Amino acid sequence: MRESRARLVILGTGFAAFSVIKAIDKRLYDVTVVSPRNHFLFTPLLPSTTVGTVEFRSIIEKARRPGVRFYQACCQGIDPAQRRVFCTNGSSFAVEYDRLVIAVGAVTNTYGVPGVAEHALVLKELADARRIRQQILECLEKASLPGLGCDEPCRLLHFVVCGGGPTGVEVAAELHDLMAEEGRRYFPGLADKPRITLVEAGPEILSQFDETLRHYAGEQFRREGIEVRAGTPVVRVEKDRLQLKNGEWLPYGLLLWSAGNGPTDLVRGLRFRKEAGSRILTDNYFRVLDHPEIYAVGDCSAMVGQTLPATGQVAMSQGRYLARALNRVGRGKPVEPFHYRHLGMLAYVGGNRALADLPDFKGKGWTAWLFWRSTYLNRLVSVRLKMQVLIDWLSSLIFGRDISRF
Structure with a gap:
């Protein structure tokens, strides 16, 4: 047999x-x-791991299965x-x-922009999320040191995200929550220093979402102090700064490149x-x-x-x-061709607010955030992951995010 x-x-x-x-x-x-990679990675929650809202172990499931031969x-x-x-x-x-x-x-598409591969961080794998989290905490710790003057802390705490799709938007939103909560609590002397800039080459962010939801996301980011630079492609990246097509240079402490796939x-x-x-x-x-x-x-x-x-x-x-x-x-049976049924799109925009762009429903705000969380919780591939993510969310809510570097 x-x-x-x-x-x-x-x-x-x-x-x-x-x-x-x-x-x-x-x-x-x-x-x-x-x-x-010897595990499955639930990538929709990767942005949450970059700031500690969800822990790394909570979104991976072993790839090995009974009856399957696996070669790493x-x-x-x-x-x-x-x-x-x-x-x-x-x-x-x-x-x-x-x-x-x-x-x-x-893989992440750099579009041939000089310096992206050398200086920007990406978010595709768990190791990428770990690097981003370490870089965020390193920027906070360095900026809190005495004797840096005024400009260096501002540069260190300028977080630039390139790419206005769901991943870029959610990373910017998670960064805002971290700075507004743990940043203010544990680094009170830096409360007015953090800046988040979302750079998008196209005319607007979340271009695949409904127009009213795109508008809501823009308004939410304005309320949160996240600067959106749409229609401004990046043309060059250097170690501590990047250049926009209009000639403007932006200094940064962390640069995430999330501008598409290749x-x-x-x-x-x-x-x-x-x-x-x-x-x-x-x-x-x-x-x-x-x-x-x-x-x-x-x-x-x-x-x-x-x-x-x-x-x-x-x-x-x-x-x-x-x-x-x-x-x-x-089994020797006939096969029907593939037909895709679109179930909708979700995106977190910070402050316990989200977007839900569904075929029969366009939701935004707090209720959409509850739907966003319940949907992702339901889509996790094992009971173990569902329990661990739920525990992480409750822990972050009650005790705050872990900002330890290790």
């Missing part, structure tokens, strides 16, 4: 890959997972003719497949047909064009004739569909 199973190799442990791993029928497939390694290439993937983690090895799922996600090295090197953004083109069954035994889902893929946002909701929906489709293929 086991020898007759098709060999299914899954590359990645993100939303799309993890959804396939959980739902695939192991009686039909001999499953091997290859990923440099990087995939360096794919040979479709021989049906092999080439991997490395110190040593190199190859894994053979009958069917392959590419779900390696995307292809991973693996995807960039694959000789598959791709769309303009270098994502792998698939049909409406997620089969890679010209390679029906290879599937691509999540942020690394683009379905011909459809444009879907690069979100965890989309990736999870694609992964669940692909698992069901593969299970039906394994």
Whole structure:
């Protein structure tokens, strides 16, 4: 029985890959997972971990599953003719497949802006959130030292976020909450120093949201003192300052770059047909064009004739569909093409306020914040994570965020 199973190799442990791993029928497939990360990361709550509202351990779930072979390694290439993937983690090895799922996600796109890769922080992985949190606390501690004069504390406590999408907006909102609460409590001498600037190359932030919700977010940020610089692309980044297209220089203590997605090295090197953004083109069954035994889902893929946002909701929906489709293929049953059902978008804007842009409801404010929290709590992939996140939220509310550096 086991020898007759098709060999299914899954590359990645993100939303799309993890959804396939959980739902695939192991009686039909001999499953091997290859990923440099041995855990699933619930990325919608990554901004909350950067300031300690949620702890790092509370948004990761182990990728290893019973009945699944797991290799913590990087995939360096794919040979479709021989049906092999080439991997490395110190040593190199190859894994053979009958069917392959590419779900390696995307990386942050620097758009070729000089200095971004060298000086800006990004937010894709747990290690990125850890670096941001350490940098925030380091800026606070340094700014509190005596003898710095007036300019240096102001520079250190100027936090610049580049990118007006949901991630950038939520990081700016979480930073505001941290400075307004723990900053004032534990660093009273710096109460008037912190500044948060959100820089967006496009004409407005949260461009995919409803117009009334975008307006509310802008008003909320104005009330909170978060400066929004829309329509001002960044053209250069240096160690302690960045330059806008209008020639203005902004000094900063922390710079987060959250301006869009780009292809991973693996995807960039694959000789598959791709769309303009270098994502792998698939049909409406997620089969890679010209390679029906290879599937691509999540942020690394683009379905011909459809444009879907690069979100965890989309990736999870694609992964669940692909698992069901593969299970039906394994049983010799017909498969329906993928149809995406949009459930809406959420964004936190600070001060216990949020936006909820749903097909049948446009919510904002405190009630939307309650909906935002309850929705993410419900979407966490295990009971353990649900309990830990709930405990973290209660702990932050009662005792405040942990501002220790370690």
